[in-house]
Amino acid sequence: MNITETSNGGVAVVALEGRLDMLSAPEFRNNRSIIDPEKTVVLDLEKLDFLDTSGLGAIVGASRQKQNLACGIVLSCMNDKVRRVFEITKVQTLFHIFDDTAAAIDFATNRQSAST
C-alpha cells in the first residue's frame, strides 16, 4: 500500500493506494498523521483497490483515537468496492463522507475552526 500525505492548513490529507488489509493495517496505523490524536485527517480512498474488515477496523480504530477532536477523520472519494464494505458493515454511519477531497477539507477545516 502506498500512503501519500499532504498538509492543507491544519488538516492532513492522507491518500491510500493499493490494499488495506491485515498485512498493511500496521503501516496505516503507524502513519504520523493517523497516529497523532490531535491531527484532523481527510482520508482519500479513491485509489484504494481493496479493503477488508481488518483494514476497516484500522480506520475505525484510528478514528476512535481522535475522538476528542471536533472532527477526527473525514472520508473522501470512496470507490464502489470500498463503499460496499462500509455499507454492509454499516460503518459509514460513523463517518462524514464526501465525494471529493476539496469538500472534505472544507468541512474538516470549518469544524476545526468552529471548535476553537
Next chain:
Amino acid sequence: MSSIITLTLPGEIMFVRFASQTAASLARLLTDENPPASDGAQFVHDFELAVSEAFTNSVKYTGEHDALQMLTLTFEFQPRQLTVSVRDANPPFSIDRPAPDIEKGQIGGWGLMLISKVMDSVTYRRDGGSNILSMSKAI
C-alpha cells in the same frame, strides 16, 4: 463435472494476500470462461474479499493456538458456481452468531457478516479436529 484445486499455505499474515489474490485469479478465469449475467468484476471482488476474510480469521486464531499450522484452501469449479473451503485446526466456532450492531457501539467482528453478505451460501462443519468453512457463489 467439477474441477478441484487444493492449496496449502502457512497460517501466517504474509500469506493472506496470496490466498485472496489466488482466489481472485481463479474467479477471473471462471468468469472469463463463463461470462456472468451480472457484473463479473463484482463477482471476482466478492470472492477475493470472502477469502481474505476467512483466511484472516484462520490466521488470527492460528496465532493464538498453533504458530505452525498449515491452512488448506480448496477451490471447486462448477460450470455456474465457484466454491472455496478454508480448513484450519483452530477451536470450533459458530457462523450463526449475531452480527455486530454498530448502533449499540459494537465494533469489530464483521468478517463472517461480510462473507455472508457477498457470497450466496456459507456453511460450516467440524471434521475431526478441523473447521471447514465453505463459501459458494453462483455466476
